[in-house]
Amino acid sequence: MLEALFVVQLDDYHGFIVKKRYPSSLSLNEKVLNLVFFAHQQDKKGGIQLSEIEGMNIASYSQSNYPGWIICYVIESNDLSPEEKEFIPGMGRLILELMSENPDEVDIEEILKRKSTLPEQNEEQRAASVFLTPSSSLILERMQTQGVDSAAKLSLWLKNQIQSDDVNIRDAIKPLILSGIVKVEMISKTKETVFLLKDIFNYRAPPVVSLQKSEELYPEMMGQYRSYVTTFFSPPPPNKGYNPTIPDDDPNSPLLEDRENIARVIAKSLHYTVLQCVRDHPMSLSEIAQKTALPETITQSSLWALETNRVVAYFEEEDVWGLITNPIIETFMPEYSLQLVSRKLVDKEISSEIGSRYLELLIEVWSDSSD
Amino acid sequence: MIRSVYILENTGNIVFTKEYADSATNQTQIEFLINLTTFLDTIDLEDKTEFMNLAISRFFYAAREEFTFVFTADKADDANQIEEKIGQLIDIFMSDYVQLARAHQPLEGFQEKVDEIAVTMVKVAILGFAGVGKTTTLHLLRGETLPLVHDPTIGVSIKRLPEEVENANIVLWDLAGQSRFSILWAKMIANAQVVVIVTDSTLENVLRSKKLVSLVKEEVPDAKIIGIANKQDLPTALTPERVGQILGIATFELVAIDISYRDRLIQIIRRAILEGKLDKKEI
Numbered sequence: 205m206l207e208a209l210f211v212v213q214l215d216d217y218h219g220f221i222v223k224k225r226y227p228s229s230l231s232l233n234e235k236v237l238n239l240v241f242f243a244h245q246q247d248k249k250g251g252i253q254l255s256e257i258e259g260m261n262i263a264s265y266s267q268s269n270y271p272g273w274i275i276c277y278v279i280e281s282n283d284l285s286p287e288e289k290e291f292i293p294g295m296g297r298l299i300l301e302l303m304s305e306n307p308d309e310v311d312i313e314e315i316l317k318r319k320s321t322l323p324e325q326n327e328e329q330r331a332a333s334v335f336l337t338p339s340s341s342l343i344l345e346r347m348q349t350q351g352v353d354s355a356a357k358l359s360l361w362l363k364n365q366i367q368s369d370d371v372n373i374r375d376a377i378k379p380l381i382l383s384g385i386v387k388v389e390m391i392s393k394t395k396e397t398v399f400l401l402k403d404i405f406n407y408r409a410p411p412v413v414s415l416q417k418s419e420e421l422y423p424e425m426m427g428q429y430r431s432y433v434t435t436f437f438s439p440p441p442p443n444k445g446y447n448p449t450i451p452d453d454d455p456n457s458p459l460l461e462d463r464e465n466i467a468r469v470i471a472k473s474l475h476y477t478v479l480q481c482v483r484d485h486p487m488s489l490s491e492i493a494q495k496t497a498l499p500e501t502i503t504q505s506s507l508w509a510l511e512t513n514r515v516v517a518y519f520e521e522e523d524v525w526g527l528i529t530n531p532i533i534e535t536f537m538p539e540y541s542l543q544l545v546s547r548k549l550v551d552k553e554i555s556s557e558i559g560s561r562y563l564e565l566l567i568e569v570w571s572d573s574s575d
Numbered sequence: 576m577i578r579s580v581y582i583l584e585n586t587g588n589i590v591f592t593k594e595y596a597d598s599a600t601n602q603t604q605i606e607f608l609i610n611l612t613t614f615l616d617t618i619d620l621e622d623k624t625e626f627m628n629l630a631i632s633r634f635f636y637a638a639r640e641e642f643t644f645v646f647t648a649d650k651a652d653d654a655n656q657i658e659e660k661i662g663q664l665i666d667i668f669m670s671d672y673v674q675l676a677r678a679h680q681p682l683e684g685f686q687e688k689v690d691e692i693a694v695t696m697v698k699v700a701i702l703g704f705a706g707v708g709k710t711t712t713l714h715l716l717r718g719e720t721l722p723l724v725h726d727p728t729i730g731v732s733i734k735r736l737p738e739e740v741e742n743a744n745i746v747l748w749d750l751a752g753q754s755r756f757s758i759l760w761a762k763m764i765a766n767a768q769v770v771v772i773v774t775d776s777t778l779e780n781v782l783r784s785k786k787l788v789s790l791v792k793e794e795v796p797d798a799k800i801i802g803i804a805n806k807q808d809l810p811t812a813l814t815p816e817r818v819g820q821i822l823g824i825a826t827f828e829l830v831a832i833d834i835s836y837r838d839r840l841i842q843i844i845r846r847a848i849l850e851g852k853l854d855k856k857e858i
Binding site for chain 1: 653698729730746748758762
């Protein structure tokens with residue numbers, strides 16, 4: 205059972221700062237903060253750490269993408285129930301995401317009361333991170349023209365593109381590995397090879413499901429709803445509608461900028477949780493808050509952010525939020541790369557071992573999903 | 576730390592200047608700032624603060640209307656902290672003093688406000704292996720009574736130096752020396768402007784401490800490193816010169832349990848902060 209909660213951050217100048225605590229009477233000292241922090245430094249992967257410090261059982265949670273932040277739960281016993289094992293990281297993810305936005309507005313008492321959590325990132329969200337790391341998207345573009353490449357050659361190419369020796373290929377390729385888009389393997393004990401296993405398409409789809417369900421649920425708002433969607437996807441000429449399939453090489457193209465916006469919406473777990481809710485049909489603020497178990501203030505901020513990104517619109521008379529564009533990140537099999545790889549084989553740029561391993565990997569990845 | 580503050584007009588006229596510490600300012604640098612002002616007049620910084628590195632210094636600059644605001648700070652300074660400070664200076668100047676500056680009238684009371692803004696936080700990390708006297712050094716710096724019993728530090732102990740050094744608030748980070756806490760060292764010395772490596776002046780400890788010098792050079796390359804040859808009252812102590820030779824850094828003698836060393840130690844840290852990473856002769 206949860207007895208208390210506190211959020212601590214290590215600031216490079218001030219040291220440990222307890223940013224939030226519940227109850228407010230909870231007393232903490234430097235030793236407790238040091239030992240909690242130390243436990244997380246020992247295992248840099250993040251996640252839950254259990255400690256017993258000065259008579260307190262503390263389950264603490266950290267995430268490697270929020271360095272220096274730790275969410276600590278004072279619990280009755282160090283044996284975590286299955287429910288606690290799920291709830292502690294989920295609430296930790298939510299608090300970390302909220303603290304990174306606007307710490308003053310985070311009400312941990314309300315979060316505790318509602319038992320609000322955020323789910324772990326799914327495949328679509330992991331793929332989004334590729335578009336938010338400039339060197340990762342560069343590597344993806346390169347892999348789309350290579351199919352298979354040696355890690356050393358890819359590293360040289362990246363350094364040349366960025367005009368800097370400081371770039372670390374391991375950091376740049378990490379989002380691609382985590383999202384399963386590429387795989388890096390040692391072939392012949394000496395050669396690290398990068399294989400392109402998936403490609404990604406990032407676009408806004410029309411909200412077909414939501415429109416269909418709205419016809420039954422909110423027939424009176426359909427005129428306005430359809431007009432919002434039509435204005436975006438197929439406005440009357442001379443305006444051009446949204447068509448992400450038209451190739452565009454201009455780096456300043458609004459479509460490319462929009463791809464980043466889509467990725468940002470999807471990568472942000474709060475927005476994504478709210479988005480998933482309204483993908484099905486329009487809902488009121490309180491319905492969304494209830495379904496997501498998020499506090500209403502947080503849900504409202506997310507909806508405003510989604511509205512700014514032209515994802516949802518507010519229908520005043522019905523007091524509901526409806527999806528007007530559905531941001532989607534889809535992965536697909538890079539069939540085109542088979543031709544690239546066979547040419548490389550003919551030109552003896554790669555060995556037959558690498559070629560056959562590539563086929564094996566593609567079969568492994570894609571036969572599972574088609575079953 | 577913020578070493579100097581300048582406000583210039585786009586005509587090249589210097590509206591305000593204040594020096595807190597030697598920033599190696601000379602006529603060439605003034606000319607550079609005037610040229611910078613002229614250049615900034617031709618572009619739009621969009622209310623942003625930018626910076627550039629020059630020798631040991633980092634110039635932070637921002638422009639509003641016909642005025643350019645420049646802070647000279649150290650490369651080791653936290654850029655966010657300085658950017659926040661320059662923002663505060665601009666707000667005060669543009670709301671209360673811009674008309675006086677345009678009329679070429681004295682900016683009464685402005686210097687006091689700049690002095691308040693220009694106080695920055697400077698991190699001094701105290702590093703060394705267990706039992707060499709780091710916490711005793713911290714107590715000495717703070718003028719506190721020494722504890723009778725040795726109580727090993729856990730993680731890090733963070734305290735302020737009671738005195739300000741020029742316009743800097745010194746925060747002392749006393750890092751635990753036990754080997755189990757060594758995984759924290761790299762993280763804890765981040766953003767330190769000065770790292771004090773304390774040794775107990777025995778050959779074994781000094782040789783081991785060479786690793787700490789390498790760690791600091793790797794993790795905080797812009798920090799000034801000073802060595803402390805502590806426990807000079809013990810017969811086995813190597814001389815500070817010998818300790819310095821082995822460590823390859825400027826090293827000073829200390830008996831941390833002797834209060835008479837306090838002023839000397841504060842002066843050593845003060846000089847390290849003011850000089851910054853490179854000694855004058857190295858520039």
